[in-house]
Amino acid sequence: MATNENLPPNVIKQLAKELKNLDETPPEGIKVVVNDDDFSTIFADIEGPAGTPYENGIFRMKLLLSHDFPHSPPKGYFMTKIFHPNIATNGEICVNTLKKDWNPSLGLRHVLLVVRCLLIEPFPESALNEQAGKMLLENYEEYARLARLYTGVHALKPKPKSKTGAISESTTALNVDQTKVVPSSKVPLPAAPLAGSTASKAPGTNSQDQNAVAVLPTEAAVGAAAVQKKAAAAVPAVGKSQVDKKKMDARKKSLKRL
Structure with missing residues (x-):
């Protein structure tokens, strides 16, 4: 795991710029938590997209940056338990953007958006959770039921919006x-x-x-x-x-x- 001390200065500068941009204009349904002393671990809270079994849940994930980032992709993990074909039981995320399709020019915003899109359209062909992948292909209703159950039990609940028109x-x-x-x-x-x-x-x-x-x-x-x-x-x-x-x-x- 890298820290600000052993990351190249140009990488730290680029990350600081990206994180500031994410904080000021966050992507839809994503809130990034920044630690100024350690850019090697990026935390984000992802809202379950509407119309999916993950709706009304907030899922915390993290991206771990290696010492040679951005030449090698970050590793992504869900810290909140979730029933999803492309997310292992230990939280590891399997998505091509973080593997063979990685490009050093890709920013953190792109990575986070891809992960949220994964909740909308899973890829059972490259499943890390074989049970979820098989169930998605053979019995979607049962898959959705279990995914909603996990969401209700483990996901964080959105904060109620303040009332207006008092x-x-x-x-x-x-x-x-x-x-x-x-x-x-x-x-x-x-x-x-x-x-x-x-x-x-x-x-x-x-x-x-x-x-x-x-x-x-x-x-x-x-x-x-x-x-x-x-x-x-x-x-x-x-x-x-x-x-x-x-x-x-x-x-x-x-x-x-x-």
């Missing part, structure tokens, strides 16, 4: 009808918050909840304004009735004098 979900849960929310720009809010008002933001509430709560003081302000308007309208009505009564009393007194 605000809209919260709105749905509260049954808030956004069409009935009065824009604050159209209805003036009170200059000071009401005593005990629920409009102040409580810990753990989101902006959508805050908008829903903000409707309450707005409606209170509208109601208060309506009451004040009615009261103002009632005052002149009372005053007018009193004036009319005084006039009637004065007329009655005049009639008595006559």
Whole structure:
């Protein structure tokens, strides 16, 4: 096994460039784990391709670089147990790219993509796992069943994706009808918050909840304004009735004098 100390400087430079590229723009379904102190062992997590018995599983593999890399191909191993014709029970990978078809100009990206494609299209003719190879040719359903079983037992599980749209979900849960929310720009809010008002933001509430709560003081302000308007309208009505009564009393007194 090679280390950074005994790899040629030009190889280290090329590997560093490749690994940086793989880290910044990883191939689809492949995540490379880089050890800056030792480029001789490259780890990668490969997602099981959709539509295959390896779907919903993540398989860890490694590439071991020899001291004369890239003149000789790396050796590939699956560290996660997998039922596959071209992967031995000890994890060794059999693929022509890592053997007779190797070319020093091939990069690590190409090798990793070939290995993932192997999960999509196995080659039972060059099987390292004879049971899997024979089963693939003679009884695919049984082969797929066993491959799925291995995937479910041994493969890593993908991390659940973070939920989005939490605000809209919260709105749905509260049954808030956004069409009935009065824009604050159209209805003036009170200059000071009401005593005990629920409009102040409580810990753990989101902006959508805050908008829903903000409707309450707005409606209170509208109601208060309506009451004040009615009261103002009632005052002149009372005053007018009193004036009319005084006039009637004065007329009655005049009639008595006559």
